[in-house]
Amino acid sequence: MSLVIVGSVALDSVKTPFGEVENALGGSANYAAMASKNFCETKIVGVVGADYPAEHIELLKHNGINIDGLEVVEGKTFRWRGVYNDFNRVETLDTQLNVFEDFNPILPEDYRDCNYLLLGNIHPSLQLSVLEQMPNVKVSACDTMNFWIERNRDELLEVIKRVTILLINEEEIKMLTGERNIFKAADIAAEMGPELIVVKRGEYGALAVHKDYHFFTPVYPVRDVIDPTGAGDSFAGGFMGYIAGKQSFEEDIVKKAMVHATVMASFNVEAFSLERLKDANMANIAYRKEEVRHSVWFK
Amino acid sequence: MSLVIVGSVALDSVKTPFGEVENALGGSANYAAMASKNFCETKIVGVVGADYPAEHIELLKHNGINIDGLEVVEGKTFRWRGVYNDFNRVETLDTQLNVFEDFNPILPEDYRDCNYLLLGNIHPSLQLSVLEQMPNVKVSACDTMNFWIERNRDELLEVIKRVTILLINEEEIKMLTGERNIFKAADIAAEMGPELIVVKRGEYGALAVHKDYHFFTPVYPVRDVIDPTGAGDSFAGGFMGYIAGKQSFEEDIVKKAMVHATVMASFNVEAFSLERLKDANMANIAYRKEEVRHSVWFK
Numbered sequence: 001m002s003l004v005i006v007g008s009v010a011l012d013s014v015k016t017p018f019g020e021v022e023n024a025l026g027g028s029a030n031y032a033a034m035a036s037k038n039f040c041e042t043k044i045v046g047v048v049g050a051d052y053p054a055e056h057i058e059l060l061k062h063n064g065i066n067i068d069g070l071e072v073v074e075g076k077t078f079r080w081r082g083v084y085n086d087f088n089r090v091e092t093l094d095t096q097l098n099v100f101e102d103f104n105p106i107l108p109e110d111y112r113d114c115n116y117l118l119l120g121n122i123h124p125s126l127q128l129s130v131l132e133q134m135p136n137v138k139v140s141a142c143d144t145m146n147f148w149i150e151r152n153r154d155e156l157l158e159v160i161k162r163v164t165i166l167l168i169n170e171e172e173i174k175m176l177t178g179e180r181n182i183f184k185a186a187d188i189a190a191e192m193g194p195e196l197i198v199v200k201r202g203e204y205g206a207l208a209v210h211k212d213y214h215f216f217t218p219v220y221p222v223r224d225v226i227d228p229t230g231a232g233d234s235f236a237g238g239f240m241g242y243i244a245g246k247q248s249f250e251e252d253i254v255k256k257a258m259v260h261a262t263v264m265a266s267f268n269v270e271a272f273s274l275e276r277l278k279d280a281n282m283a284n285i286a287y288r289k290e291e292v293r294h295s296v297w298f299k
Numbered sequence: 300m301s302l303v304i305v306g307s308v309a310l311d312s313v314k315t316p317f318g319e320v321e322n323a324l325g326g327s328a329n330y331a332a333m334a335s336k337n338f339c340e341t342k343i344v345g346v347v348g349a350d351y352p353a354e355h356i357e358l359l360k361h362n363g364i365n366i367d368g369l370e371v372v373e374g375k376t377f378r379w380r381g382v383y384n385d386f387n388r389v390e391t392l393d394t395q396l397n398v399f400e401d402f403n404p405i406l407p408e409d410y411r412d413c414n415y416l417l418l419g420n421i422h423p424s425l426q427l428s429v430l431e432q433m434p435n436v437k438v439s440a441c442d443t444m445n446f447w448i449e450r451n452r453d454e455l456l457e458v459i460k461r462v463t464i465l466l467i468n469e470e471e472i473k474m475l476t477g478e479r480n481i482f483k484a485a486d487i488a489a490e491m492g493p494e495l496i497v498v499k500r501g502e503y504g505a506l507a508v509h510k511d512y513h514f515f516t517p518v519y520p521v522r523d524v525i526d527p528t529g530a531g532d533s534f535a536g537g538f539m540g541y542i543a544g545k546q547s548f549e550e551d552i553v554k555k556a557m558v559h560a561t562v563m564a565s566f567n568v569e570a571f572s573l574e575r576l577k578d579a580n581m582a583n584i585a586y587r588k589e590e591v592r593h594s595v596w597f598k
Contacts, residue, residue, distance in 0.1 A: 086479060180385060182502065183520045203481065204503040205515075216504075216594050218515035221482045255597040295515050296595040298554040 002041035002066075003244035004111050005032045005237065006130050007120020007143075008100060009046035009070065013081040014272060018226045024273035025056045027078065028120035028143070031233035033065050034277045035264035036118070036241025038285060043111050045069035045130070049077040049099045059278070068108040075099040084228065107133045116244035118236055119163070121145050124155035131162055139249050141165035141198075141240050143232065149176050161193035164249065167236050169200045182207065183214070196254065198239065200232050208258055213251055217258040218295060220266035220288045227272045231265045234277055238264030256289075263288040301340035301365075302543035303410050304331045304536065305429050306419020306442075307399060308345035308369065312380040313571060317525045323572035324355045326377065327419035327442070330532035332364050333576045334563035335417070335540025337584060342410050344368035344429070348376040348398045358577070367407040374398040383527065406432045415543035417535055418462070420444050423454035430461055438548050440464035440497075440539050442531065448475050460492035463548065466535050468499045481506065482513070495553065497538065499531050507557055512550055516557040517594060519565035519587045526571045530564045533576055537563030562587040 012026030029046045036042045043066040048057075050072065060067050078100035081093040105126055117134055119127040119142040127142055134140075140163045148156050149172060160166055166189055174180055177188040186197040186209035199207045205218040239261035246253045263285055270276040311325030328345045335341045342365040347356075349371065359366050377399035380392045404425055414437040418426040426441055433439075439462045447455050448471060459465055465488055473479055476487040485496040485508035498506045504517040538560035545552045562584055569575040 181522055181524065183522050187522075201503070204500070207517075214520060214594055215597075216517035218506075218517075221513060223480055223482050223486075225480065252598050259597055293597070295513055298514075298558055298592070299551050 001116060001244050001247045002043055002114050003036050003116040003118060003240055004043045004045060004069075004107070004114045004134065005029050005036065005118045005120060005240075006045040006105055006127070007032060007118075007122060007233070008078055009048050009052070010078040010080050010100075011052075012229060012273070013079070014227055014229050015083040016227050017084070017086075018224070019272065021272045023079070025059070026080065026229065026273060028122075028230075028233040030060070030274060031230035031268065031277070032118055032120060032237030032240075033060065034063065034274050035234040035237030035268070035280075036244070037063050037065050038264070038280055038282065039238070039241035039245035039260065040116070042066065042241065043069060043114065045105050045107060045111070047071045047073060047099050047103045049073060049075040052077045059274070063278070069105070069111055073099050082229070090229075105130050112136075115139065115247075116240060117141070118240040119143065119159070120233065120236070124148055124152050124159045127159045128155065128162075131159070139164045139240075139243055141167050141236065143167045143236050144172065146172055146175055157192060160189070163194055165196045165198060166192075166194040167198045167200065167232075167239070169202070169232060173197070173199055183209065198258070200235055202228075202231075205262055206235065206258060208254060210251070210254070215255050215258055217262045217292065219262055220292055221295075222266050222269055225269045228269050229272075230274075230277075231269050234268035235261040235265040259289055259292050260285065262292065300415060300543050300546045301342055301413050302335050302415040302417060302539055303342045303344060303368075303406070303413045303433065304328050304335065304417045304419060304539075305344040305404055305426070306331060306417075306421060306532070307377055308347050308351070309377040309379050309399075310351070311528060311572065312378070313526055313528050314382040315526050316383070316385075317523070318571065320571045322378070324358070325379065325528065325572060327421075327529075327532040327535075329359070329573060330529035330567065330576070331417055331419060331536030331539075332359065333362065333573050334533040334536030334567070334579075335543070336362050336364050337563070337579055337581065338537070338540035338544035338559065339415070341365065341540065342368060342413065344404050344406060344410070346370045346372060346398050346402045348372060348374040351376045358573070362577070368404070368410055372398050381528070389528075404429050411435075414438065414546075415539060416440070417539040418442065418458070419532065419535070423447055423451050423458045426458045427454065427461075430458070438463045438539075438542055440466050440535065442466040442535050443471065445471055445474055456491060459488070462493055464495045464497060465491075465493040466497045466499065466531075466538070468501070468531060472496070472498055482508065497557070499534055501527075501530075504561055505534065505557060507553060509550070509553070514554045514557055515595075516561045517591065519562055519591055520594075521565050521568055524568045527568050528571075529573075529576075530568050533567035534560040534564040537561075558588055558591050559584065561591065
């Protein structure tokens with residue numbers, strides 16, 4: 001079963017204590033797709049400019065990702081420049097929306113019947129538009145960020161009301177709900193509509209809260225975090241990819257999806273851009289999944 | 300098998316967003332003992348002044364805790380006053396060491412043959428003195444704090460070199476090792492001597508790092524944290540109490556000790572002072588342990 005992923009496609013310039021890259025392949029849709037493609041057929045929706053390197057599109061095709069929804073238009077690709085002084089906080093130095101400013105996602109016909117949807121972190125009105133183009137969606141997830149919570153709260157609440165899963169990081173759920181206790185914050189977010197709240201907690205792993213259960217996954221232990229850019233997106237892609245691949249939203253599948261999500265994020269942070277994520281395969285994913293199991297399982 | 304616990308015995312005045320108490324039963328030795336007594340015979344070492352309420356001593360006796368090592372001397376008991384504006388940071392308003400200033404722990408004869416020892420957060424030179432009084436110790440753990448890391452580093456390193464387990468919170472291990480990656484920080488701390496490093500991470504649970512394995516425990520989900528004072532001490536007491544009770548430091552036991560430790564901390568934070576911790580019993584501890592299992596276990 002296939003997963004539709006909508007999000008940004010970008011050229012990122014990133015500096016961390018371990019090095020830097022210029023105009024590297026980035027954007028939430030790319031990160032999520034390169035994670036999800038390990039578990040299910042993946043269809044991407046996004047926009048790039050005429051300056052977007054052909055090799056970046058080739059990488060997606062080579063990895064079996066459907067790019068029919070990737071629009072190429074006149075102008076320049078979305079660019080982002082940031083610096084991590086430590087890994088808990090990124091400073092954005094420059095954002096050039098370029099062609100992304102007028103992005104209006106129109107889904108190809110064969111995307112519209114898909115049952116699984118990941119709405120990456122884009123303007124809530126675009127997320128709504130995509131939701132409306134997929135009337136048969138069974139499990140949908142939206143990611144978001146502080147920017148939309150502050151400036152487009154009403155539209156964002158409309159998206160949250162309609163999705164199955166809210167993916168959100170810890171500071172953002174506290175901002176969204178006004179509650180600092182993470183379990184209470186998740187309860188409040190669930191009252192907004194979603195069946196499942198997934199809180200991404202960076203180096204502390206992630207927490208899923210459902211009315212019938214809650215589940216923690218820790219991180220796979222990465223001793224040299226080279227670049228955390230895209231960790232949340234590769235988590236989201238791994239999570240929704242696993243659910244779409246299993247065609248199930250049952251508790252057991254959600255729990256395994258959480259673990260596969262943290263594994264995909266662990267590959268992501270080991271190199272700049274998609275360099276390490278593209279080495280992930282069923283063997284090294286399974287190995288890390290078992291390592292995570294041993295790190296939480298007790299007799 | 301019995302556990303010797305050395306630490307502070309205090310009268311705490313605490314204010315949190317949920318209320319306040321004046322001169323309530325507190326101190327690291329009390330919190331740790333009330334947690335460990337569920338799993339093993341517990342012997343306390345500490346000092347109080349003549350003003351210490353008899354009912355506080357009765358509570359320990361009533362709970363089967365050996366208080367032969369609790370010295371009562373002329374003067375006033377150690378007092379601490381603090382306020383939590385949110386639960387991530389406490390502001391100390393007043394510290395009166397009183398009789399604790401001249402504390403020189405002398406272990407009763409029948410404590411000295413014990414095999415298990417928890418050195419609560421006191422001056423490293425006192426921790427060393429206690430270690431030397433227990434030549435037959437098999438598994439020893441020390442807790443510490445930023446104050447000693449900054450001011451008595453050499454003596455603290457001597458303690459760390461000699462204990463089996465270092466119990467430390469996340470900010471403190473980063474301060475001790477100068478390393479921000481938690482796995483690398485644990486590796487560096489392990490090179491200082493201990494076989495096992497246990498990092499207490501507050502609302503994110505705890506992490507144990509051993510050369511052969513690592514283990515994460517999340518927290519039991521407490522939606523109303525009333526007072527976090529003593530959470531680290533009840534964790535430490537639950538952890539070492541479980542190990543002493545099982546007379547084993549094997550991997551399986553350490554992992555279960557971590558889970559029992561987080562369960563004891565969860566009771567602790569549900570009320571001021573020892574009010575909720577004293578309600579813990581084998582039934583409600585086992586219930587929470589199984590809840591923790593379900594929150595991390597996947598097929």
